[in-house]
Amino acid sequence: MALTIIHKQVALQDAEPGMVLSDDLFDSQGQTLLPAGATLTEQTIASLARHEVEWLRIEAGRMSPEEEAAQRAHYAQRIAHLFRHQDDSPAAALLHAYIRKYRLGEEA
Template sequence: MTAISAQFALNDVKPDMVLSDDLLDQQGQVLLPKGATLTEHIIESLHRHDVVSVRIAMGELTPEEDAIQRAHFQVRLERLFRKSDDEHANGLLHRYIRTFRLGEEA
């Protein structure tokens, strides 16, 4: 199944929420790893690090929802690349996006 996440302003974050992605500082250093459970102390610390928002795990898609989302991305990608010729750069970009959005092999 596919995980669902949402971006939250740090002021809206509550203890026991779980990060869906690694939280990085402005230099690219990991402040908190993906899956970290937030506490009141951690939230206060994030304010001191000038973090303004975080991605929070919201659950997972059902297999049916996942199939609908994959079909939606498939249609969008076909539309976006409908006029692209077979130039190497376009083909490479198309493959990378398909891998990212649809989980297909590049």
């Protein structure tokens, strides 16, 4: 099981060279400015300011396999609770499958 990245939200003004993005960063038109895993430099931080970026999601560590398993169990329990009164409609089943895929990585 792959380790999950822990991230934190950082204001651009607090970003420092050497920080690593945990997610792709997009501009207001949906164009990719930087990919996940990019390491910030002084130049990239200045460029992001020119693109009016205000917040970044930065890597803050990685979960251990035990922490990841606990998180997956929590998500599975929460999803089961949210869908406890689910009807038998195809739309509800599809929504349930998509949420499980998004949160738990299961096939939809």
